Amino acid sequence: MLRIVEELAGPGPLRICAHAPADGAAGTGLRVLLIADVLARVVEMRGRAVLIGWAGPHDKAAAAAAGIRPPDAEGDPQEIAEAxxxxxxxxxxxxxxxxxxxACLQIGEAQLPPFEGLDLLAVRLLLLSHPYEEPVSVTAEQVGEAGRAMARWRRAVADWAEQPSxxxxxxxxxxARTALDNRLDTAAVLRLLHDLATADDVPQGAKFETMAYLDRILGLELVREVGISGGSTPGT
Incomplete structure (x- = not known):
């Protein structure tokens, strides 16, 4: 997928336009912005600058809470191209x-609970656990479970950070790179990290470096408890 993007996008910065649906479907709109954010992170880690425009209705506060970078331009497609x-x-x-x-990425619909009081980083995890083109429905209970799973990962990452790198x-x-380059397959990357977390044959220092590196793309703040005592290895 990224190979196609590079072929069509031309030289200079990669310009991305994320079109939130005109009907104002908040969950789907957030998912469109999220996938644009992840695509930008992948491209930037390859050493190329990225500019992002947002078209259509969007919730800036929810996007920020979900770890989505703000846009470089907003408006209709013509205004975004000019900006x-x-x-x-x-x-x-x-x-x-x-x-x-x-290049066009078609994003599947996302049915989400009301944003108020929701852990939107946990929502980010759930959305990234599915192929971006497939429809997904998320419940408040699933968001709670995802939040607890992230808490376990963060505690484990903090523990692993204390070990030799x-x-x-x-x-x-x-x-991970193949999965992202071919299909922007964040679900495959998350499965890889799940297996890594429970692997007995990988040094803890390597687990930390891998988690920290790939979280630059996933954006789940997995390293935010580094330096805080009380970590423990996750079960799932």
């Missing part, structure tokens, strides 16, 4: 993009 200094090379929509010269296993890094 970003060129036509976006990638369009993220919930339908079919009719314009020419752009070890390199990221080359096979894990290659597997």
């Amino acid at each position: 970003l200094g060129g036509l976006p090379g990638v369009q993220l929509t919930t339908g079919t993009y009719e314009g020419a010269g752009s 070890k390199p990221i296993p080359a096979d894990l890094k290659s597997t």
Whole structure:
């Protein structure tokens, strides 16, 4: 997928336009912005600058709580193109993009509970656990479970940070990169991290470095308890 993006996007910064649905479906709109954020993180880790525009209705407060970077431009597609200094090379929509010269990622609908009082980083985890093109429905109970799982991971990462640093296993890094390059497959990356967390044959210092590295893409704040005592290894 990223290979196609690079071919169509041209030189210079990668310009991305995220189209939230016009009907104001908040969950789906948040998911569109989230996938644009993750795509930007992947491209930036490859050493290329990214500019993002948001079109359509969106909830800035919810996006910020979900760890989504703010846009570089907002408005209709023409206004975004002018503000970003060129036509976006990638369009993220919930339908079919009719314009020419752009890669298009079609994002599946997301049914979410009301945002008020919700742990939106846990929502981020749940959304990234599914292929971006598939519809997903999330309950408040699932959000609570995801929040508890992230808490366990964060405590474990804090523990692993106290151990001698070890390199990221080359096979894990290659597997994650292939998953992201081919399909922006965050679900595969999360499965990899789940297996890593419970692996007995990987040094804890390598677990920390791998988690920290891949969380730069996932954006789940897995390292935020580093330096705080009281960690423990996660079960799931």
